[in-house]
Amino acid sequence: MHVALILLLVVVGSVAFHLLSPWWWTPIASNWQYIDATMIITFWITGVVFIAVVSFMAYCVFRFRHKEGRQADYQPESKKLEIWLAAGTALGVAAMLAPGLVVWHRFINPPAGAPTVEAVGQQWQWSFRLPGKDGKLGLSDTRFVSGDNPLGLNAADPHSQDNVVVIGGDLHLPVGKPVKILLRSIDVVHDFYVPEFRAKMDLMPGTETYFWLTPTRTGTFEVLCAGFCGVGHPFMRANVVVDSEADYQKWLQAQPTFAQTRKAQATQRTRAAAQ
Numbered sequence: 001m002h003v004a005l006i007l008l009l010v011v012v013g014s015v016a017f018h019l020l021s022p023w024w025w026t027p028i029a030s031n032w033q034y035i036d037a038t039m040i041i042t043f044w045i046t047g048v049v050f051i052a053v054v055s056f057m058a059y060c061v062f063r064f065r066h067k068e069g070r071q072a073d074y075q076p077e078s079k080k081l082e083i084w085l086a087a088g089t090a091l092g093v094a095a096m097l098a099p100g101l102v103v104w105h106r107f108i109n110p111p112a113g114a115p116t117v118e119a120v121g122q123q124w125q126w127s128f129r130l131p132g133k134d135g136k137l138g139l140s141d142t143r144f145v146s147g148d149n150p151l152g153l154n155a156a157d158p159h160s161q162d163n164v165v166v167i168g169g170d171l172h173l174p175v176g177k178p179v180k181i182l183l184r185s186i187d188v189v190h191d192f193y194v195p196e197f198r199a200k201m202d203l204m205p206g207t208e209t210y211f212w213l214t215p216t217r218t219g220t221f222e223v224l225c226a227g228f229c230g231v232g233h234p235f236m237r238a239n240v241v242v243d244s245e246a247d248y249q250k251w252l253q254a255q256p257t258f259a260q261t262r263k264a265q266a267t268q269r270t271r272a273a274a275q
Contacts, residue, residue: 001065007058011051018047029196029221029242031178031214034106036198038099045096110212114178119171119223120151121183121190121203124232126223127151128171132162132257137182145186148265152186153258161259164252170239171223174248178214191227194240200226215242 028036064072116137118129129151131137138153138160145152150167153160173179183192185203193200196219201211225236243251256264 001062004058004062004065007054007061011054011058014050015047018043026195028198029215029217029219030198031216032103032107032198034103038103041099042096045092049092107211110180110210111178114180114212116180116182116210117171117173118151118182118184119192119203120186121192121225121229121236122150122186123188123230124225124236125168126171126192126225126236126238127168128166128238129153130164130166130252130255131159132164134159134162138163138258140184142186148262150186155258155262161257163258164255165258165261166255168238170220170241172241172243172248172251173215174245175215175218175242177245178212180210180212183209183211188229189227190225190229190236193224193226194221195224196221197240202227215240218242218244 025036115131115135117131118137120127120129127150129137136159138157140152140154140160142152144154149155151165153163153165155161181192181199181201183201183203185205188205190203191200192203197213197215199211199213201209203209219242221240221242223238223240225233229236241251
């Protein structure tokens with residue numbers, strides 16, 4: 001009896017904690033409300049299964065509790081029960097996977113014409129690159145990574161020259177416009193995660209990953225690394241600042257291009273050598 005009551009209290013407590021918990025999602029700031037809907041569907045399916053299984057366990061513990069003279073009936077297998085359990089499990093798994101697959105397909109297929117912005121992970125900071133007036137990001141390669149070129153841009157590629165490079169700073173995006181986020185790692189596995197955007201994707205060394213989003217409200221949103229990347233992992237943070245179009249253009253015009261940065265570096269080296 002006591003064990004059955006404890007199991008029922010676990011069910012009631014779990015449901016109450018889910019409904020009354022102060023730990024919930026942050027207010028959404030992008031177009032990915034589909035991800036919230038998918039998670040809610042998953043909660044409902046797994047919640048119903050959890051309640052059914054634990055309640056059935058409580059019933060069995062109470063119904064078939066020990067009594068003097070009662071003997072258990074040994075049934076090693078039941079094909080009918082196995083078929084029902086297999087079919088029910090398959091249906092439940094399919095119901096959880098289907099919405100996620102639909103959302104994933106949309107998540108990795110940006111709208112035509114969406115500009116590309118690059119986020120680069122490196123122990124232990126975030127850096128960003130935005131296209132210039134030509135609207136294209138130049139080529140990059142880890143072979144070109146150096147103190148003067150931390151993102152490894154190919155200086156021979158003309159599309160690299162007007163790219164805006166932000167090292168260890170904030171990424172600015174205009175509100176209400178779709179953007180493709182290209183992800184690249186310089187060293188180890190990282191994970192780009194902005195809770196308010198519901199956007200999360202691994203950065204894998206040697207390859208590029210991506211997703212897209214449309215920021216839906218202005219504000220400053222923290223970028224976290226959600227993949228353990230070493231001792232400095234907790235401090236690998238940055239901000240995405242969503243601006244109005246006017247504020248975004250003002251910020252963008254104030255940023256130096258890759259070519260301007262290299263020219264300034266060359267000037268500094270010449271002055272240092274002259275001294």
